[in-house]
Amino acid sequence: MIQLFKLKKNGETATKGTTKRSSAAQLRITKDINELNLPKTCTTKFDDPDDLLNFKITIAPDEGFYRGGKFTFSFRVGPNYPHEPPKVKCETPVYHPNIDLEGNVCLNILREDWKPVLTINSIVYGLQYLFLEPNPEDPLNKEAAEVLQSNKRIFEQNVQKAMRGGYVGSVYFDRCLK
Amino acid sequence: MSAEGIRSRQFSCLRKILERAGPVCHPDFEPSAEILNFISNDCKVLVIGAGGLGCELLKNLGLMGFRDIHVIDMDTIDLSNLNRQFLFRRKDIGKPKAEVAAEFINKRISGCNVKPHFCKIQDFDEDFYRQFSIVICGLDSIIARRWINAMLVSLLVYEEDILDQTSLIPLIDGGTEGFKGNARIILPGMTACIECTLDLFPPQVTYPLCTIASTPRLPEHCIEYVKLLQWPKENPFECSIDGDDPSHIGWIYEKSLERAACFSIRGVTYRLVQGVVKNIIPAVASTNAVIAATCVTEAFKLASSCCSTLNNYMVFNNVDGVYTYTYEAEKKDDCFVCSPFFRVKYMDLPHDGMKLNEFIEFLSGLQYQMKNPGIVAAFAERNRTLYMSGVPSIEEMTRDNLKKSLKELNIINGTKLIVTDVTRPTPLEIVIRFSEINN
Ligand SMILES: [Zn+2]
Numbered sequence: 001m002i003q004l005f006k007l008k009k010n011g012e013t014a015t016k017g018t019t020k021r022s023s024a025a026q027l028r029i030t031k032d033i034n035e036l037n038l039p040k041t042c043t044t045k046f047d048d049p050d051d052l053l054n055f056k057i058t059i060a061p062d063e064g065f066y067r068g069g070k071f072t073f074s075f076r077v078g079p080n081y082p083h084e085p086p087k088v089k090c091e092t093p094v095y096h097p098n099i100d101l102e103g104n105v106c107l108n109i110l111r112e113d114w115k116p117v118l119t120i121n122s123i124v125y126g127l128q129y130l131f132l133e134p135n136p137e138d139p140l141n142k143e144a145a146e147v148l149q150s151n152k153r154i155f156e157q158n159v160q161k162a163m164r165g166g167y168v169g170s171v172y173f174d175r176c177l178k
Numbered sequence: 179m180s181a182e183g184i185r186s187r188q189f190s191c192l193r194k195i196l197e198r199a200g201p202v203c204h205p206d207f208e209p210s211a212e213i214l215n216f217i218s219n220d221c222k223v224l225v226i227g228a229g230g231l232g233c234e235l236l237k238n239l240g241l242m243g244f245r246d247i248h249v250i251d252m253d254t255i256d257l258s259n260l261n262r263q264f265l266f267r268r269k270d271i272g273k274p275k276a277e278v279a280a281e282f283i284n285k286r287i288s289g290c291n292v293k294p295h296f297c298k299i300q301d302f303d304e305d306f307y308r309q310f311s312i313v314i315c316g317l318d319s320i321i322a323r324r325w326i327n328a329m330l331v332s333l334l335v336y337e338e339d340i341l342d343q344t345s346l347i348p349l350i351d352g353g354t355e356g357f358k359g360n361a362r363i364i365l366p367g368m369t370a371c372i373e374c375t376l377d378l379f380p381p382q383v384t385y386p387l388c389t390i391a392s393t394p395r396l397p398e399h400c401i402e403y404v405k406l407l408q409w410p411k412e413n414p415f416e417c418s419i420d421g422d423d424p425s426h427i428g429w430i431y432e433k434s435l436e437r438a439a440c441f442s443i444r445g446v447t448y449r450l451v452q453g454v455v456k457n458i459i460p461a462v463a464s465t466n467a468v469i470a471a472t473c474v475t476e477a478f479k480l481a482s483s484c485c486s487t488l489n490n491y492m493v494f495n496n497v498d499g500v501y502t503y504t505y506e507a508e509k510k511d512d513c514f515v516c517s518p519f520f521r522v523k524y525m526d527l528p529h530d531g532m533k534l535n536e537f538i539e540f541l542s543g544l545q546y547q548m549k550n551p552g553i554v555a556a557f558a559e560r561n562r563t564l565y566m567s568g569v570p571s572i573e574e575m576t577r578d579n580l581k582k583s584l585k586e587l588n589i590i591n592g593t594k595l596i597v598t599d600v601t602r603p604t605p606l607e608i609v610i611r612f613s614e615i616n617n
Contacts, residue, residue, distance in 0.1 A: 002346065052561075
């Protein structure tokens with residue numbers, strides 16, 4: 001019989017096992033991908049089904065400012081996944097306070113709040129939320145953030161202009177309506 | 179009265195057991211006042227599930243002197259829970275079970291500190307689970323049981339191939355179904371685990387998604403197709419399926435008939451549709467009480483070492499009188515979950531002419547009971563994705579593989595496959611062995 005009381009009294013719980021054994025990026029991403037459970041506004045695209053480390057996910061929001069648009073994100077999963085988050089870039093030029101013109105995305109779980117227990121699914125939900133609730137507090141595109149804070153109607157018009165294809169201020173956006 | 183004074187009165191009965199020797203004690207038991215301190219202050223218990231069993235478990239643990247308790251449950255309280263989930267009241271309907279249960283126990287049992295987690299077990303990682311001394315499961319989901327079982331096995335540390343017992347977290351698992359129940363103790367890596375005894379579970383009839391979607395043969399396949407794929411797509415009533423709503427069952431019945439006609443399958447009946455859709459598990463309060471009492475008694479024995487523990491599987495049945503029986507479930511040496519991680523896991527298949535879809539059905543069958551396996555072949559040069567049903571873009575690109583034989587997919591004796599499934603926290607790496615090679 002195992003003697004919990006004595007075991008725990010003498011030695012603390014073993015912690016040598018903290019090195020994760022079989023969590024190579026490949027294994028883990030296989031699981032993440034197999035268990036993707038995306039909202040119906042999202043689609044995936046794998047150029048090569050054998051390469052699960054590089055893929056694209058397209059989000060077509062069905063509500064909010066960005067309704068009717070279609071935005072594609074590229075995912076690059078590095079060798080340290082899931083200890084480091086994947087690199088995610090927005091490939092569709094978008095007028096958004098938390099996405100800059102190079103496609104960098106400001107989402108907490110892609111940086112400071114990333115935890116290995118999070119999955120590709122969690123990121124997609126996070127991205128989808130960015131389109132529903134753009135957050136002017138923590139901007140990457142300062143101009144867009146200022147407009148959102150000062151006048152929601154103008155912000156909405158700007159988003160529409162950008163999604164139809166055209167200039168907002170001096171910046172040109174490609175059409176990205178569905 | 180001082181807090182310590184109250185406490186010594188609160189648990190005076192336990193102290194009689196823990197501070198005195200007796201003829202039924204375990205031979206190695208050394209009575210001492212330290213043991214109650216260990217139970218109260220150092221023995222951290224995780225309860226998974228705050229439903230019928232969970233309410234009983236939490237109450238029992240609190241009354242047996244455990245104070246450092248965590249509880250995980252992802253559900254909210256429903257009106258139909260109130261007859262047996264006695265920590266909940268009408269005013270609590272809609273609130274998270276874990277939170278209401280924790281609050282109730284903390285208020286009712288002084289000194290007890292239950293910490294609730296309103297989420298899925300899959301939301302936590304190794305570091306979270308490693309902090310516990312004992313895990314007790316009161317779940318109705320086999321998938322979740324298998325997941326936590328594999329998680330606890332993954333925490334085991336081996337020192338030169340010898341299991342380091344300090345890394346072991348016992349799992350006590352309770353389950354009930356109507357008037358039947360069972361309780362068991364699993365010492366991961368040492369005694370039979372959930373996966374070793376998978377064939378004990380009433381083979382839950384589930385069908386691989388690829389069969390349901392592309393090659394249905396049974397009337398159940400057609401019903402599952404409508405339930406899993408057509409309903410969410412067409413969403414005929416703008417809500418999820420309610421098995422008690424005749425219009426819902428009627429819709430599924432009609433669509434299943436249509437699908438069955440396409441594949442010339444006979445046998446879809448209204449009753450069968452009801453059976454497949456509802457999949458009801460009745461709940462009996464007294465069965466929960468018996469099983470939870472057994473589980474917590476075993477937790478107490480494990481924590482105190484005062485008496486021998488259950489060895490290791492107890493069945494209980496009060497359908498017709500009261501019947502109970504305990505036996506030792508056997509550990510499988512080649513178990514895919516609990517055999518030591520450094521040992522290569524082989525999967526024996528009859529011959530390499532087996533088609534990939536037959537292989538997937540094999541994985542979903544009685545022996546492995548996987549739900550939705552994704553399969554990748556790890557070839558020396560690079561990995562090759564053989565099939566994944568969950569991701570439409572990959573499913574489309576790999577669908578043709580289903581009809582190919584393993585041989586045609588270049589799988590030979592010794593090929594390593596990576597199989598991932600919701601029943602496991604990490605993918606399974608297996609090496610294929612064929613009994614027969616077709617030329
Ligand atoms: Zn096992």
